[in-house]
Amino acid sequence: MTRIGVFVLLLLGGQALADTRGMPVTASVPGSCKFGNADDVVLDFGALVPGQGARQVSQSVAFTCSTGTQYTVTLDPGRYPNGQQRRMRGDSGSYIPYALSAAPTSGNGQGELTPISLMLTASIEATAYIDSPVGNYADTVVLTVSP
Amino acid sequence: MMNKGFNLVMGATLLLMSMGGAYAADKNVQVKAKVVGTCDFVDANDVVIDFGTLTPGGGDQTKSATTSFWCSNGVNYTVSLDNGLNPDGGGKRQMLLSGGTATDVIGYTLTPDKTTGTATGQSTPISLTLDAGVKGTDYQDAKIGDYNDTVILTVDLAP
Numbered sequence: 001m002t003r004i005g006v007f008v009l010l011l012l013g014g015q016a017l018a019d020t021r022g023m024p025v026t027a028s029v030p031g032s033c034k035f036g037n038a039d040d041v042v043l044d045f046g047a048l049v050p051g052q053g054a055r056q057v058s059q060s061v062a063f064t065c066s067t068g069t070q071y072t073v074t075l076d077p078g079r080y081p082n083g084q085q086r087r088m089r090g091d092s093g094s095y096i097p098y099a100l101s102a103a104p105t106s107g108n109g110q111g112e113l114t115p116i117s118l119m120l121t122a123s124i125e126a127t128a129y130i131d132s133p134v135g136n137y138a139d140t141v142v143l144t145v146s147p
Numbered sequence: 148m149m150n151k152g153f154n155l156v157m158g159a160t161l162l163l164m165s166m167g168g169a170y171a172a173d174k175n176v177q178v179k180a181k182v183v184g185t186c187d188f189v190d191a192n193d194v195v196i197d198f199g200t201l202t203p204g205g206g207d208q209t210k211s212a213t214t215s216f217w218c219s220n221g222v223n224y225t226v227s228l229d230n231g232l233n234p235d236g237g238g239k240r241q242m243l244l245s246g247g248t249a250t251d252v253i254g255y256t257l258t259p260d261k262t263t264g265t266a267t268g269q270s271t272p273i274s275l276t277l278d279a280g281v282k283g284t285d286y287q288d289a290k291i292g293d294y295n296d297t298v299i300l301t302v303d304l305a306p
Contacts, residue, residue: 030170047181134219142175
C-alpha cells in the first residue's frame with residue numbers, strides 16, 4: 001500500500017512537469033488477504049497403527065480479506081507429490097499418500113475485523129499405510145489465499 | 148527524454164497495480180504422522196491341534212497346525228507360548244482329563260517353527276506352524292476320556 005502511494009505521487013509530479021494535456025489518471029487498489037498469525041498450520045495424524053483403518057484430521061486457520069474482495073484458497077501439491085497424489089515422506093524414504101482439502105475455497109472478504117475460518121482436512125486411506133515402515137512421516141504444503 | 152521517463156514510471160505503476168497476487172497471503176501447512184509397530188493375527192480363530200484317538204500302546208504321536216500373523220514393516224517380532232492351564236511343577240504342559248482330577252493328565256510338547264524374525268507389513272502374512280507331540284509313555288496308563296489344554300500364543304514386537 002505504501003509503495004502504491006509513492007508511485008501515485010510520482011505520477012502526479014511527472015504530470016506537473018510535462019506539457020499539460022487532458023490525461024486521465026486512474027488507479028484501482030487490489031484487495032489484500034492475510035492470515036491472523038504467522039504460525040504454520042499443523043495437521044498431525046498422530047500414531048498410525050497399520051491395520052486400524054482410514055484416518056482423518058482437521059485444523060482451522062483464520063484469515064481476512066479486504067471488504068468486497070473475492071478470494072480464492074489454493075494448496076500447492078506439497079514436497080513429494082506423485083502426479084496429483086500428495087505424499088508424506090518417512091525417515092526410511094518411503095511414502096504415505098494422503099488427501100488434503102480446504103473449505104471454503106472461495107468467497108468474499110469482509111475486512112480485517114471479520115476473520116474467515118478456513119478448515120483444512122487431511123485424510124489417509126486404510127490401505128495407504130498397512131505396509132509402511134515404522135517411523136515419522138511429514139510433508140509441507142503451501143496454503144495461499146489470493147484476492 | 149522527459150516523456151520517456153514518465154512512461155517508464157507509468158508502466159511500472161500500472162504493472163504493480165495489475166499484480167493482485169502480490170497481496171496474497173501464504174502459510175505453511177505441516178502434515179505429519181508416525182507409523183508405529185504392531186503385530187496381529189490374520190484371523191481371530193483359535194488354533195486347534197487334535198491328537199485324535201490315542202490308543203495306549205500306540206507310541207509317540209505328533210500333530211501340527213498352522214496360523215498366520217503379520218507385523219509392521221521392518222519391525223522384529225517374537226513368538227511365545229505360555230505353559231497352558233495345567234502345567235506340572237517344572238512347567239511342562241499337560242492336557243487334563245475332562246471331569247478328572249489334577250493328576251489325570253497327559254504331558255505333551257508344543258513348539259512353534261519360528262520364535263523371532265523381521266516382518267514386512269500386513270500385505271505379507273507370516274505363516275506359523277505349531278508342532279505338538281505326545282510320548283507313548285505319557286498316555287500308556289491314562290484313563291479313557293477327553294483330554295485338553297489351552298495355551299496362549301503371543302506375537303509381539305521384539306524389545
